[in-house]
Each structure stands twice: as C-alpha cells, then as structure tokens.
Amino acid sequence: MSQEFVLETRGLTKEFRGFTAVDSVDLQVTEGHIHALIGPNGAGKTTVFNLLTKYLPVTRGDILYRGKSIVSMKSNEIARLGLVRSFQISAVFPHMTVLENVRVALQRPMGNSFHFWKHEKVLNQLNDRAMELLESVGLGEYADNVTVELPYGRKRALELATTLAMEPTVMLLDEPTQGMGHEDVDRVVELIRKAAKGRTVLMVEHNLSVVSKLCDKITVLARGAVLAEGDYATVSANPKVREAYMGSEHAEVQGAH
Structure with missing residues (x-):
C-alpha cells in the first residue's frame, strides 16, 4: 500500500537576482511522520520553510497539500488548511x-x-x-x-x-531547540513527541542528536539542493553528508550515533 504524502514539493526553486537559494527540491512528507530538514548553514532550509508557508513567493515548482496544489495560496489560507508554522506565527505576547x-x-x-x-x-x-x-x-x-x-x-x-x-494537521517547527541547554532540549524533545501524536511534523533542526531521537525521515540540503534522504542511520553514514558537515557539525554527525 502506498503511503500518502500529506505535503509534497516538486521542483521547488527560489532564485534571488540570479542566486539559486533553493534548487529543484522534491520533498515528500508522509502523513503521521516526523520529518527533519537538516543541512549546514546556508543550505536553504529556512528558505524552504518560507516557501512552504508563503512568506516568500516560489520562483518555479509546485507545493501540494494532500495532493492539491497550494502554490498560489496566501499564507493565512495555508494556515487555515492546518499547516501551522510554530515559533513564528505563534510568537508569544511577553x-x-x-x-x-x-x-x-x-x-x-x-x-x-x-x-x-x-x-x-x-x-x-x-x-x-x-x-x-x-x-x-x-x-x-x-x-x-x-x-x-x-x-x-x-x-x-x-x-x-x-x-x-490552532489545531494543526502539519506542524512546521523552525529550530525548536535552538539556544537551549541539555535539560530544556530533552524536555522539548518529549513535548514534540507528544504533540506529534495524530499529526505530521516537518522540522528544521541543527541538533542532530534531537533528529536521531525523533525523526522517521531526514532530508539533507546542501547549497539549496537535496543531498541525501533516509532514516538517521542511512543519512549519518553517507560520505557526502559527512563532507557537507565539515568542522564542528561534522563531529556532531559522528557524535550523535
């Protein structure tokens, strides 16, 4: 039985005055999964989120929600469908x-x-x-x-x-553990796991130990394009991914086993 993709992109591309920030990205998010979008700084992760939630217009390509194109919809219409971007739309009143x-x-x-x-x-x-x-x-x-x-x-x-x-069907979490100490990270990982029951989660996350604990599938971006995809074991063993994460982040890929 084929799994249903609740959210999908086909050839998603964003250009800024000749610079290609997102380059023909095909993303397939399965209903009920926690799916991570990872990659080194400047890989295009946040730009993909901005395209999905229509904070930025798409240069080329399509975005589908439950098989129907939403590429021409406005951000508030997309939120009403149930695609809710956390930590941006839901910023708190201090x-x-x-x-x-x-x-x-x-x-x-x-x-x-x-x-x-x-x-x-x-x-x-x-x-x-x-x-x-x-x-x-x-x-x-x-x-x-x-x-x-x-x-x-x-x-x-x-x-x-x-x-x-806001009763989301798909939660888009933009670096939910950024800037947190270990204790807070562990707490937020558990909260995301609970919140994901009966929902789909697509998250941008730098902390690879968080990704290894939570995610069913990982898409790795580098220079705006998909570099690798699969579960954590597959992605972390990929030599291209290790190369993309040179330096401290490279060590984190190795250290998160």
Whole structure:
C-alpha cells in the first residue's frame, strides 16, 4: 500500500537576482511522520520553510497539500488548511499571562483573534481548553505567570502550546531547540513527541542528536539542493553528508550515533 504524502514539493526553486537559494527540491512528507530538514548553514532550509508557508513567493515548482496544489495560496489560507508554522506565527505576547497567550491562540480559528475587548465571560469559556493545552506541555502551574518572566525553555513550550491551539494537521517547527541547554532540549524533545501524536511534523533542526531521537525521515540540503534522504542511520553514514558537515557539525554527525 502506498503511503500518502500529506505535503509534497516538486521542483521547488527560489532564485534571488540570479542566486539559486533553493534548487529543484522534491520533498515528500508522509502523513503521521516526523520529518527533519537538516543541512549546514546556508543550505536553504529556512528558505524552504518560507516557501512552504508563503512568506516568500516560489520562483518555479509546485507545493501540494494532500495532493492539491497550494502554490498560489496566501499564507493565512495555508494556515487555515492546518499547516501551522510554530515559533513564528505563534510568537508569544511577553506582557500577557501564560494562560492569556494560549487563549488568544484559541480565538484565531473562531475569527476573534484580536477581540481583546470582548467581555471576560466570553474569553473565560476558552479557559478549560487553554489549561488542557498548558498541562500537556508542562506549564499548568505557570498559567498566571507573566510570560516575560518564564525561562527560555518554558517560553518555547508555551509557543508549542499556542501552536497546538490552532489545531494543526502539519506542524512546521523552525529550530525548536535552538539556544537551549541539555535539560530544556530533552524536555522539548518529549513535548514534540507528544504533540506529534495524530499529526505530521516537518522540522528544521541543527541538533542532530534531537533528529536521531525523533525523526522517521531526514532530508539533507546542501547549497539549496537535496543531498541525501533516509532514516538517521542511512543519512549519518553517507560520505557526502559527512563532507557537507565539515568542522564542528561534522563531529556532531559522528557524535550523535
């Protein structure tokens, strides 16, 4: 039985004044999988994310969601389909409480996103669901804290909760463990694993030990093109991948076994 690709690109290309940042990328993301997009700095990973979420227009190629082209859609239309980019779309409001942040995210699908003037009783109807989401990412006890007071790792957990509030079918996670210490990284890995149940995740990630623990499939980009693809064992043993990750990142490929 052929596996269904929930998200697919065909010949995806982005050029900036003669420079090809993304070069004919064919990406196939299987429903229910955690799929990583990795590669050295400048490989084109973030540009691919920007094309998928229509932050940038595509030069050539196609993007398909459940087999239908979405290349001409706007970013808000793509988000409504269920493709939600975390840690960008769901940036938190620092001077609101943790609970209020999730409540605002819950209003988005209702079309009430910015009705901050709504009566408190109306907003309180969302509190139970907001608390459920906070409990799911280990933030229940922080519900009344002002967000700016949270340590960095817990802010990232809150961003994950606000993303989940938008009921995504495909979560696009842009370097979810960037800048974290080991303890926070381990916590976020577990949160992503939980959040991925019943969903599809496509993530850009530099930390290869995170990729090795989480991902079903890995696509390696180099100079804007696909260099290698497969599970972690296959990709990490590929001599071209090792060469692309020369220096400290090369050591990380070897060290993440």
